[in-house]
Amino acid sequence: MQYSSLTNIVIFNNCNITVMELNGRDFILRELNLADAPTLQLHANNPNISRFLFNRFPLPYTLEDAEYFINSKVGQDPITCFAIAINEDVIGIISLEFRIDVYTKAPLLGYWVSERYWGKGIITEAVKLITDYAFKHLDIISIRAVVFDNNPVSMRVLEKAGYLKEGILKNNIFKNGEILDEHIYGIVKKI
Numbered sequence: 001m002q003y004s005s006l007t008n009i010v011i012f013n014n015c016n017i018t019v020m021e022l023n024g025r026d027f028i029l030r031e032l033n034l035a036d037a038p039t040l041q042l043h044a045n046n047p048n049i050s051r052f053l054f055n056r057f058p059l060p061y062t063l064e065d066a067e068y069f070i071n072s073k074v075g076q077d078p079i080t081c082f083a084i085a086i087n088e089d090v091i092g093i094i095s096l097e098f099r100i101d102v103y104t105k106a107p108l109l110g111y112w113v114s115e116r117y118w119g120k121g122i123i124t125e126a127v128k129l130i131t132d133y134a135f136k137h138l139d140i141i142s143i144r145a146v147v148f149d150n151n152p153v154s155m156r157v158l159e160k161a162g163y164l165k166e167g168i169l170k171n172n173i174f175k176n177g178e179i180l181d182e183h184i185y186g187i188v189k190k191i
């Protein structure tokens with residue numbers, strides 16, 4: 001068994017299985033597995049979360065939705081979608097979505113955390129952890145995040161984590177019958 005630790009990143013190599021965790025103060029970021037479906041569903045099934053996300057995030061969020069999502073993420077190499085876990089519970093997700101064509105080195109950051117845990121600094125810390133991990137271990141040149149106009153909390157999170165607002169796309173979002181501007185945030189790799 002090999003063990004290596006890079007700042008907050010812990011990687012266990014045991015036979016052919018690699019387990020990676022990013023350690024926060026009160027939570028860990030780790031790979032999802034199917035046993036996470038019930039707690040993922042419990043925390044994700046909330047209109048106060050889905051209203052700020054793309055429509056592909058379902059409402060209601062069923063157990064089948066949780067299982068489908070987890071199945072689409074297990075076995076990632078490298079890992080780009082992390083469960084935000086406290087003890088055994090998955091209380092949120094943070095991920096980098098890789099894109100195609102000229103955007104292959106500029107993934108999109110996305111995240112949510114259970115409403116029960118809002119305002120505790122969890123996502124700000126998680127964004128810092130995944131950004132640090134991504135620039136150190138993935139072949140990328142920048143990270144982008146898009147935020148709806150009605151979500152100042154998420155804008156604050158990104159700004160606290162070192163992202164800059166790069167522009168506003170007027171009337172770019174139609175969500176729940178409402179027309180909204182889209183705020184583009186980004187951070188570029190320091191070379």
Ligand SMILES: CC(C)(COP(=O)(O)OP(=O)(O)OC[C@H]1O[C@@H](n2cnc3c(N)ncnc32)[C@H](O)[C@@H]1OP(=O)(O)O)[C@@H](O)C(=O)NCCC(=O)NCCS
Nearest residue numbers: 049052111112113118119120121122123124152153154156
């Ligand atoms: C956005 C979200 C991830 C934030 O998670 P969180 O763990 O509660 O965020 P944090 O506690 O790290 O930081 C929240 C910050 O916003 C601030 N804030 C709260 N309400 C605010 C408001 N109305 N306007 C501006 N800032 C606000 C908080 O004070 C805190 O900043 P501070 O540390 O300087 O005081 C969470 O609310 C969520 O899951 N929302 C639904 C999904 C979502 O919006 N995802 C992002 C899509 S872009």
